[in-house]
Amino acid sequence: MNYILGTAQFGLDYGISNNSGKVKKEDLVKLLLFAKESGFKYLDTANAYGDSENRIGEMYEITKDFDLITKTAHIDPDKNYxxxxxxxxxxxxxxLKKMKRESVETLLVHNSIDISIQNGEKIYQYLEELKKMA
Structure with a gap:
């Protein structure tokens, strides 16, 4: 089994029971080192998570050993596909640029409705092309 660390709180005041807000830099360093030493293999992030991707890139010397999972941007179903x-x-x-990477291990569709709307199959096909680019 692989362990994955979610990063929403790296970049946002996120979580129903979060009373302390976004993780402070010194706490983030400790958290990442602990995760690394404990066998976490992946960081799960998204463009929608505030500046979490920037923080992952800023701490590249620590985060470089993690495989990254990110998500597609939310799309507007009213726009031309x-x-x-x-x-x-x-x-x-x-x-990728923010995280100082050339590729990621996994790209998730952040909002499942994005591939169920009209032309959703074209979005899926495009993701296949994107996979070859990165």
């Missing part, structure tokens, strides 16, 4: 494809690509490559 080609614009949505461009947006997904733009956000994905911006995420």
């Amino acid at each position: 080609k614009k949505n494809l461009e947006y997904i690509k733009k956000q994905f490559f911006e995420s």
